[in-house]
Amino acid sequence: xxxxxxxxxxxxxxxxxxxxxxxxxxxxxxxxxxxxxxxxxxxxxxxxxxxxxxxxxxxxxxxxxxxxxxxxxxxxxxxxxxxxxxxxxxxxxxxxxxxxxxxxxxxxxxxxxxxxxxxxxxxxxxxxxxxxxxxxxxxxxxxxxxxxxxxxxxxxxxxxxxxxxxxxxxxxxxxxxxxxxxxxxxxxxxxxxxxxxxxxxxxxxxxxxxxxxxxxxxxxxxxxxxxxxxxxxxxxxxxxxxxxxxxxxxxxxxxxxxxxx
Amino acid sequence: xxxxxxxxxxxxxxxxxxxxxxxxxxxxxxxxxxxxxxxxxxxxxxxxxxxxxxxxxxxxxxxxxxxxxxxxxxxxxxxxxxxxxxxx
Numbered sequence: 001x002x003x004x005x006x007x008x009x010x011x012x013x014x015x016x017x018x019x020x021x022x023x024x025x026x027x028x029x030x031x032x033x034x035x036x037x038x039x040x041x042x043x044x045x046x047x048x049x050x051x052x053x054x055x056x057x058x059x060x061x062x063x064x065x066x067x068x069x070x071x072x073x074x075x076x077x078x079x080x081x082x083x084x085x086x087x088x089x090x091x092x093x094x095x096x097x098x099x100x101x102x103x104x105x106x107x108x109x110x111x112x113x114x115x116x117x118x119x120x121x122x123x124x125x126x127x128x129x130x131x132x133x134x135x136x137x138x139x140x141x142x143x144x145x146x147x148x149x150x151x152x153x154x155x156x157x158x159x160x161x162x163x164x165x166x167x168x169x170x171x172x173x174x175x176x177x178x179x180x181x182x183x184x185x186x187x188x189x190x191x192x193x194x195x196x197x198x199x200x201x202x203x204x205x206x207x208x209x210x211x212x213x214x215x216x217x218x219x220x221x222x223x224x225x226x227x228x229x230x231x232x233x234x235x236x237x238x239x240x241x242x243x244x245x246x247x248x249x250x251x252x253x254x255x256x257x258x259x260x261x
Numbered sequence: 262x263x264x265x266x267x268x269x270x271x272x273x274x275x276x277x278x279x280x281x282x283x284x285x286x287x288x289x290x291x292x293x294x295x296x297x298x299x300x301x302x303x304x305x306x307x308x309x310x311x312x313x314x315x316x317x318x319x320x321x322x323x324x325x326x327x328x329x330x331x332x333x334x335x336x337x338x339x340x341x342x343x344x345x346x347x348x349x
Contacts, residue, residue, distance in 0.1 A: 045262075047283050051297040143293070150290050 017186030018127050018195045019070055020089060024184045024234050025118060026066035027090035030080055032111055033060035034249050035098050044101060051147055055108065058140050065133050081253040085238045085246065091179035092230030092239035106169035109152055110177040110211070112144040117207045118180075126194035149214060156218035163220065170222055175229035181207065184234045264313045265291045267298070269305030277309060288312065 014022065036056020043049030067076045075082075093111065098104045119141060122134040155162045181204035184190065191199050208224065215222045230239040252259055262284045268277040280299040285291035288310070295310045327333075 045284060047285060047294040047298055050301075051294055054297045054301055143296070147293050150293060154286050154290065 013072060014070060014127065015189075015193060015195075017184070017190040017193065020184040020186055020234070021190050021195050022066050022070045022127070022130070023089040024091075026063045026070065026080075027088050028094050028111075028180070029059045029063035029066065031090050031094035031245060031249070032107065033057070033063060034245065035094070035104060035107070038248075039098065039101065039104055042101065048151075052104070052108070055112075055144050055147065058144065062137055062140075065137075069127065069129050069133065077253060077257065081250045082257070085242060086236040088238065088242075089184065089234050089236065091176070091182060091233035092241070093173065093176040093179055095233070095239045095241040095245055096176060096230075097241055097244070100165075100169065102165045102169040103173060105148075105151065106166065106173040107177075108144070109148040110170070110173055111180070112141060112148050113210050113214075114177070114180045114203075114207050116141050116145055117203045117210070121196040121198055121203055123197070124194070125196060130195075152214065153218050156220055167220055167222065170220075174222065175225040175227070178204070178225060178228040179231055179233055180204075182228060182231060182234045262286060263291070265295065266311045266313055266316065267295045268309040268311070269299060270307050272306040277307070280304065282313070 033056045036052055036059065039049075039056075040053050041049065043052055063080065064076070067079050071079045093107065098107065116138065119134045119137050122130050123138075125131045125134065152166065155166050181200045183200045187200055190196055212222075212224075231237070233239070247254075263286070264282055264284055266282050267280045269280045270277040283291065283294055283298050285294050291310050291312075292308075295308060299305075300308060
């Protein structure tokens with residue numbers, strides 16, 4: 001296994017700051033997609049089980065497309081599964097295990113609202129192919145957010161137990177979710193180069209506005225956390241959930257790096 | 262939860278046909294969930310989602326008598342054979 005992400009080295013078409021932005025998103029997508037997969041068959045009812053599975057598959061598809069952009073001529077699998085821990089750029093939200101279905105739901109809600117904001121900032125990216133990918137992904141995201149919002153608002157009307165479980169899950173996931181908008185390495189340069197339209201801090205503010213409006217609509221009071229839990233993911237700091245996740249996610253790749261479906 | 266029936270068709274081809282049913286809390290979520298349950302692979306371009314409670318269910322006694330009317334299955338083959346025999 002080789003470390004394929006040493007900043008800039010062998011990066012081909014992408015500048016180092018652009019690659020950091022792309023990998024931050026790609027690594028979030030592949031890890032979250034994995035968590036959805038671990039919940040197949042365990043959803044509260046069949047229809048939601050299918051919907052979650054389908055959304056998880058979309059996230060894996062986004063990861064695949066982003067890895068292809070990051071490594072147009074290289075080995076995508078090696079990039080996805082073969083890096084050393086410190087070379088991944090995901091945030092702790094997608095590394096921590098999901099102990100209950102409502103936590104996966106809370107993650108779905110927080111993550112997809114963030115995804116819309118993140119991909120919107122990439123619509124007119126200077127990175128070749130990234131803008132058109134963003135347009136395609138945003139169509140899928142409109143379904144993801146409609147699903148998450150629709151389910152959230154109904155659960156808010158679903159009685160005290162539902163409100164309490166969703167509220168508690170959001171309180172657990174939100175401090176981790178703040179890490180979604182921690183700046184990537186060289187983020188200022190990425191904005192200056194037109195890789196993304198606005199800095200992560202501005203994206204984070206728009207994400208918060210969207211969420212707070214939704215929480216209001218559902219009549220749920222959610223205390224906004226003051227600090228990111230488990231920071232540093234975008235700079236290569238792995239949280240305590242990483243090792244187990246990585247071993248599970250790379251099981252097939254570890255057995256046979258050349259395996260194909 | 263309500264139960265919904267889902268119908269799909271490909272544009273410009275066959276008529277709508279029944280794809281299956283699903284449970285959902287209300288109409289809006291039923292449409293979203295039907296998409297994931299029955300159209301993940303583009304099985305249809307158009308979809309109807311109908312609350313089962315809105316379907317008028319005919320009494321079986323209304324339909325039963327029509328199951329035994331062989332004269333309505335006339336495909337003309339006996340007439341054709343008769344005419345063929347006369348021509349010979």
